[in-house]
Amino acid sequence: MKKFSPAITALMDALRVLPGVGQKTAQRMAFQLLDRQRDGAQRLGEALQNALAVVGRCERCRTLSEHPICYICADSERAQEQSLCIVESPSDVLAVEQTGQFQGQYFVLMGRLSPLDGIGPADIGLDVLEARFREGSIQEVILATNPTLEGDTTAHFIADLAKRYGIRASRIAHGVPVGGELEYVDHTTLGHAFSGRKNVF
Amino acid sequence: MKKFSPAITALMDALRVLPGVGQKTAQRMAFQLLDRQRDGAQRLGEALQNALAVVGRCERCRTLSEHPICYICADSERAQEQSLCIVESPSDVLAVEQTGQFQGQYFVLMGRLSPLDGIGPADIGLDVLEARFREGSIQEVILATNPTLEGDTTAHFIADLAKRYGIRASRIAHGVPVGGELEYVDHTTLGHAFSGRKNVF
Ligand SMILES: [Zn+2]
Ligand SMILES: [Zn+2]
Numbered sequence: 001m002k003k004f005s006p007a008i009t010a011l012m013d014a015l016r017v018l019p020g021v022g023q024k025t026a027q028r029m030a031f032q033l034l035d036r037q038r039d040g041a042q043r044l045g046e047a048l049q050n051a052l053a054v055v056g057r058c059e060r061c062r063t064l065s066e067h068p069i070c071y072i073c074a075d076s077e078r079a080q081e082q083s084l085c086i087v088e089s090p091s092d093v094l095a096v097e098q099t100g101q102f103q104g105q106y107f108v109l110m111g112r113l114s115p116l117d118g119i120g121p122a123d124i125g126l127d128v129l130e131a132r133f134r135e136g137s138i139q140e141v142i143l144a145t146n147p148t149l150e151g152d153t154t155a156h157f158i159a160d161l162a163k164r165y166g167i168r169a170s171r172i173a174h175g176v177p178v179g180g181e182l183e184y185v186d187h188t189t190l191g192h193a194f195s196g197r198k199n200v201f
Numbered sequence: 202m203k204k205f206s207p208a209i210t211a212l213m214d215a216l217r218v219l220p221g222v223g224q225k226t227a228q229r230m231a232f233q234l235l236d237r238q239r240d241g242a243q244r245l246g247e248a249l250q251n252a253l254a255v256v257g258r259c260e261r262c263r264t265l266s267e268h269p270i271c272y273i274c275a276d277s278e279r280a281q282e283q284s285l286c287i288v289e290s291p292s293d294v295l296a297v298e299q300t301g302q303f304q305g306q307y308f309v310l311m312g313r314l315s316p317l318d319g320i321g322p323a324d325i326g327l328d329v330l331e332a333r334f335r336e337g338s339i340q341e342v343i344l345a346t347n348p349t350l351e352g353d354t355t356a357h358f359i360a361d362l363a364k365r366y367g368i369r370a371s372r373i374a375h376g377v378p379v380g381g382e383l384e385y386v387d388h389t390t391l392g393h394a395f396s397g398r399k400n401v402f
Contacts, residue, residue, distance in 0.1 A: 004291065005267040007252040014248035017241030018219075018230050024385070027292050029219050033249065034256050034265050035311055040218030041253055047215035048234065048246035051208040055235050064235050066206040090205065091228050110236055184225070 008034065060132075062125045063090045063108040078105050082139035084132070086158055088112050088146055091183040096144060099191040104142075107132070112145060113154040124154070126161065133165040140168045142197060146182050170197040209235065261333075263326045264291045264309040279306050283340035285333070287359055289313050289347055292384040297345060300392040305343075308333070313346060314355040325355070327362065334366040341369040343398060347383050371398040 003009055008030055015026040033041035057063070058070035065071075072078060072093070081104035087093055093106050109124040121127070132138065141162045145151035159169035172193040182190070204210055209231055216227040234242035258264070259271035266272075273279060273294070282305035288294055294307050310325040322328070333339065342363045346352035360370035373394040383391070 003295065004265070005256070005272070007248075007255045007267050008265055008291075011248040011252040014241070014245040017234070017238050017245055019233055020226075025221075027384075030252070031265065031291055032220055033218070034252055037218050038253060040215070041249055044215040044218055045246050045249035045253065047208075047212040048242055048249070051212040051231070051235055052239060052242055052246065054208045055206070064205070064209055064232065066208050071206070090209075090232055094204065183228075 057110070058108075061106050061108050062110055062128065063093060063106065072106060078103060081105065082137060083142055084138050084140070085142045085144050086129075086155075087144045087182070088151065088154075089183070092144060092146075095183050095185065095187075095190060096194070098187050099194055101191050101194045102142070107141075109145070109154065112148075112150045113157055114150050121157070126158070129158070130161060130165075133162060133167055138167055140170065142194070143169060143171045144182065148181075172197050258311075259309075262307050262309050263311055263329065264294060264307065273307060279304060282306065283338060284343055285339050285341070286343045286345050287330075287356075288345045288383070289352065289355075290384070293345060293347075296384050296386065296388075296391060297395070299388045300395055302392050302395045303343070308342075310346070310355065313349075313351045314358055315351050322358070327359070330359070331362060331366075334363060334368055339368055341371065343395070344370060344372045345383065345395075349382075373398050 004012070011030045011033070012023070012026040015021055015029050016023070021029070033044070054066045055064050056066075056068075058065040058073055059068050060073040061070060063070050063072075067074070083102075083104040084107055085096060085102055085104060086107045086109065087096065088109050088111065090108060093108060096102050096106070107125070107129055111119055111124045113119060113121065113124060141158065143155035143158060145155045145158075155171055159171075162169040172190075185193075205213070212234070213224070213227040213231045216222055216230050217224070222230070234245070255267045256265050257267075257269075259266040259274055260269050261274040262271060264271050264273075268275070284303075284305040285308055286297060286303055286305060287308045287310065288297065289310050289312065291309060294309060297303050297307075308326070308330055312320055312325045314320060314322065314325060342359065344356035344359060346356045346359075356372055360372075363370040373391075386394075
């Protein structure tokens, strides 16, 4: 039984790389892109290729950035703050920024410890983080990983690492629903979680 | 308040062209594509640009095709059949093909009549369809538009058009749930709908 033509099939297959997109959804997306949304499809193709070409990791905090050092790490006022907020993803940076309660810098793990998936300390940049601890300017790490089993494990691991360098570690608390994901929490709740943070040690 | 860097923001905005993708989903997609799925993102960008470059409309049935005449219209055995199945989208062609009950050719509206959205007969290619009726080889049209208000209206409109050319028109029936969409119906049900079709006139 014949299917669609090769270029359409290739597009449908390629669309399935997107999270939550199965075969039926990929089909609808492909037809819409190739029919009613050709301009949007063109923009998407260009935006993808451009972003892939210019976006990499910030050398200092590991977040996605078009520059070797992201705009937050490059901000000299923030660099004078002595607290570092550890998050799992760039969305979490945005979520914390929107609370307006944190003036320091970030470290973005781009994941979390997950031994079952083979994700160890080096995969989430803890070697880079340790080098940063060694610099000596950080006095406190705020552990803002997601309140999931893996996020908690990761936070504990980093707290232990911080302790070795005499750095105070606190975990955000209050209001972040257990099992939830940081980026879906409203600003107010996340703000409370920040102000109500507790020392781990 | 700062957001993400321009190339990432442009990608997030571009992803929202996809059906059902809101701001949060676009964010997650963008991070995943630029971090863990860079190869897949590269393939998606290439597949999009390639498909946009080579995929157009079949001159005969209007479906999406890489060739001026699609593989079904180009099939000389099928061209000898005297029935034409009218569907709304290329997915519907695939759905009908999967029943194995139809050997004729298709005409793909790439939409349906929708006066409120300003979609009239010419927008769904009814001028092209009429030219085809005028050729004289078609004896029956099978109206397989979706069983929605707009799909029914479109089917009636085409039945009237067919009548003027002395062409028998039938509407698929039985089992296709009212208000549902053809491409989500299982093969058996759609097969029943085909064999149980009733003449409109
Ligand atoms: Zn940075
Ligand atoms: Zn065709």
